[in-house]
Amino acid sequence: MSKSGALDLATGVGGKIKKEDVQSAVEQYEKYHVCFGGGEETRKANYSDMVNKYYDLATSFYEFGWGESFHFAPRWKGESLRESIKRHEHFLALQLGLKPGMKVLDVGCGIGGPLREIARFSSTSITGLNNNEYQISRGRELNRAAGSCESCNFVKADFMKMPFPDNSFDGIYAIEATCHAPDAVGSYKEIYRVLKPGQHFAAYEWCMTDHFDPDNESHQKTKAEIELGNGLPDIRTTKQCLDALKLAGFEVISERDLAVDSPVSWYLPLDTSRFSITSFRLTSFGRFITRTMVKTLEFAGIAPAGSNRVSSFLEKAAEGLVEGGRKEIFTPMYFFLVRKPLSES
Known part of the structure; x- marks a missing residue:
């Protein structure tokens, strides 16, 4: 069961970092980012340390406010956030054509919410790859609680250097995870290497859209806020993402920004001008209560x-995500389905 109480949140902050070292870890993490004088090249060079610190520090907040699946989703009117998240995961499984008996890889699996849902939905065996020890330990606890240990497992490793032989998996997906990679081509090449020929890779990627203007100071500020609050070395454009896939060797089957046609804005749960009973902890008043509680504890x-x-x-x-969504300069759900050719030319 997801940790949802105040004490769960309080005692989870810091993950595997010693409690007395949490403040110093926060300071080190902040210094990687533009708002605190950091630069893109430093973040890329130290991506593993930066991303590990981020998830040690942020995971308990994510689980408290969002549940076990740390991602956004396009949403229908009348559909709850939880329902939309499950449907978004099912869509990925259907696009990949997952079937019983297939061996599947979840790249950057978090605490395994999507992994467990997709394994149940498709009756496949899924390996979750994650480089954060705290998230893996939480994922294993949740697997045991859900009775998913036989179909779901975790491997601790950097997705830039996967510990798997070539042509290992029948299908691979990533949900808002490869945005942490310091080099898109490098991460996609590793995925290409471990995917069997003729099989597919599908993902939801965080990207700046065609509306993003790199010379616009307001746009750059929004981008920097998203990078700081989400442990990102940089945010690529949708075109850069597509070009990187092709350079890695993939054939592009389909690609589109799912945020464009979403009847309900993907950023609505974070919009403090709206009130929601079902997502109360994400509302303005809910955040105020959480902030006060954290200060007190x-x-x-x-x-x-x-x-x-x-x-x-x-x-x-x-705030940055909502602003990026309103301006339509950022999307957390640039979807693509690509294929590894049967024979390499």
Whole structure:
């Protein structure tokens, strides 16, 4: 079961980082980003440390506010956030044509919410790849609670250097994960290497859209806020993403921004001008309660020093995401389905 209580949140901040070291980890993480004087090349050179610190610090907040699946989804009117997230996961499984007996890889699997849902939906065996020890330990706990240990497993590794032989998997997907890669071509080449010839890779990618203007100061500020609040070295454009897939050797079957035709805006759960009972913790008042609770627990010594700073940069990220969505300069759901050719030319 997902951790949802105040004490779960408080004691989870920092992940595998020693509680007395959390504040210093927050400071080190912040210094990677533009808002604190950091630069893109430094983030790329230290991507593994930056992303690991991010997920150690942020995972308990994600689980508290969002549940076990840390991603957005296009949404129909009258559909709950949870329903839309499940449908988004099922769509990926259907696009890949997953069938019982297939061996599948989830690249950057988080705590395994999508992995468990897709394994149940498709009756496949799924391996979750993740380089964060805390998320893997949480994922294993949740697998045991869900009775999914036989169909779902985890491997701790960097997706830029996967510990699998060539041509290992019948299908591969990534949900808002390869955006953490310092080099898109490099990450896609690794996925290409471990995918069997003739099989497919599908993903939802975080991208700047064609509306993004790199010379617009407001656009750059929004981009920097999203990078800070989400552990990103950089955010590629949809065109850069597509070009990287082709350079890696993939044949593009289909690609589109699913945010464009979504009847309900993907960023609605983060929009503090709206109120929701079902997503109360994400509303303005819900965030105020969480912020006050974290401050109180940190003051009492239950939550580690630095917890409130994590809460602050995550709120800043939410503001950036909403702004990016409203301006239509950012999407968290650039979808593509690509194929590894049967024979390499």
